[in-house]
Amino acid sequence: MVFENALGRLGVLNVSGPIDTAGHPFFEAIGSNARACVTCHQPANAMSVSVESIRERWHATQGRDPIFAAIDGANNPSLPQDAASSHSLLLNRGLFRVGMPWPPRGITPEFTIELVRDPTGVNRDPIYGLTSATPTVSVFRRPRVAANLKYVTSPDGLFNVKLGVLMDKDPDTGLPSSMNIMADARAASLSVQAQSAYHDHQGGRGPLPRAQLERILAFENQVYVAQAWDARGGSLIEPNGPSALGPANVARHEVHVLNGPKTPGFHFFDMWLQRSGAPDPQAEFRASVARGNDIFLNRRFWVKDVAHINSIGLANPAKRTCAVCHNAQTSGMDLAPGWVDLGTTNFPTWTESPVWSESSDLPVFKLTCRADAPPHPFLGRQIYTSDPGRALVTGHCADIGAITMGQFRGLAARAPYFANGSAKDLRELVDYYDRRFDMRLSGQEKQDLINFLGVL
């Protein structure tokens, strides 16, 4: 199947062939709020969801589409649900509310949380907030891509090599988890994720029936997405073209291959570097993509103050390339657990200042680390953040702002980007990295990277 998007067409491949969606638990409401998995994992949006499609649904249904369910499709379930302003984070950034119990069950956190700013009111809400009967921290995140999951779930080994601690284990199999499934890696398996989504997003009651769970997992594990056609570059799945492109190639490649000289992150684009003498817009675009791939693989810059990259024995700063962190071939994720504090949610490198930006509806928290606990390696003991990330699961100061990196696939179909939806397009995503790491990319280099990312 192919779906149009702003840059071209997304290809969606079900390797098991056509599926009958009628009665299928991925596609039909199985909880209590009329939502299905597909509500927020749309094939046209690379099995995630775009702001564009969310807005279309708002206008088409006057806000009655199940995606706007009060529980997490609103800024605050206590707000009037028929007002678009009550869903601004979803409509403007594609963000869903994630309510995390605080403190995490069974954990004594290394830090305290104070509210600095709560524009949605949800964190002060008497029912849903920090001082409610079930104290909860609400943060707002993009839904992850529910496709190409063999790359996401592939475990790296017994240890998280970054932290030197044992991996969480899949509760069903007892085997190490990849710890790459969610933004905060709190689900050790797709099964755990599906069951929690059934309760947290779909209002499911009681256990998700095993048969339904297995059908959901089977479907998720057979779906592959990638851009298949580009408006300027033409077909991305031509014979003898780049073997990274198109969903069939994503489906056929091996998992858990580390980026390296013989196994570059997105395989090879050399054939697109060949240019004919005559002006040819398609050939020029393809050459730009190939140059973007080259920048991704080879441009070195100072990676600085990224917790769980610069704090794990790799030096701070480290002169590295994009592909050192985004090192998993074909997906662009991290083979090791990929939660890092890139800085998108924390002062002073956050994507925008939610403190001063009147247009931002993101909360701001002040986290203060205990004197006897290890501080955040680059932000110390007092941290302002719009999303503490992994730290809401572990209670560790070192994890504040750490978010699991997402896969690079189907980007053209699912803007905006970053877990906080702050980059409205690929230009803003590339600009953030350019600023954050002082990459000094030229205008052409930025465009090359944008073109490269757009065809993946």
Add this chain to the structure above:
Amino acid sequence: MRLVTCCLVALALVPADAVGTSAQESASSTRRSFVACPIVRDTKTQPCWLAEYEGELYYLGQQGGVANDFYPPQLGHEALVEGTVGQGRVCGGIPLQPVKVSVMRELTPACSTMLPAEDGIDAPPPIPSPRGPAPSWVKVVGPGDVTLYFDFDNDFFSLHVTVALTNLAKHAVETKASRVEVTGFRAATRLSNGKVLSERDAIGSIRARKVADTLAGLGVPVGLITVKAMSQAQPADGVNDAWNRRVEVRVE
């Protein structure tokens, strides 16, 4: 000169109680232990890591990967540098080899010096990752007799430590061990200026507990594991202090 360097290296790696007083004095003269801001120097190849002490620039090592023996320090933090003075200059500094560099926990924003690449100052060729246990992190006497080393005041398991723990657990399970003894040590370090830095009181216990928990997670029956910790810091001599920050594991 190469022979001298070799012997000093060996001397620095043997336990403190095996070294005589005169040998210690000799070793002390070539030892440097200090806390300073690290400095990173760009080069045409890999960045070099340096630190300045008493007006002299010392070369610590170069950027590598987690499989390397040397884990570079971090700007934004001071580093405890413990090493033996080598010969010549590398990347503009006198090499300390071997060297143990510990990142101090609290932030020091003033540690921010980045030197640009300069003609004539090059990084050495990359050092291959050790094939076996990296000496900064692990000493293997036998499959069931392993000592794990740590950075100052730190319980982080380097890649080498995780490999050693995996092997230890496998050995314990395969040999149907009757007992696994884990002993954690707390250390102090005597700096070249005479000051003594001590690790926090509980660090020996924290290290030992973490090792024991990890072995259990790797399949060693909990009932076989005994955990001991030395709350008293090992005496600091300014020579072997880095090797007192350790956990000993004995599988019987």
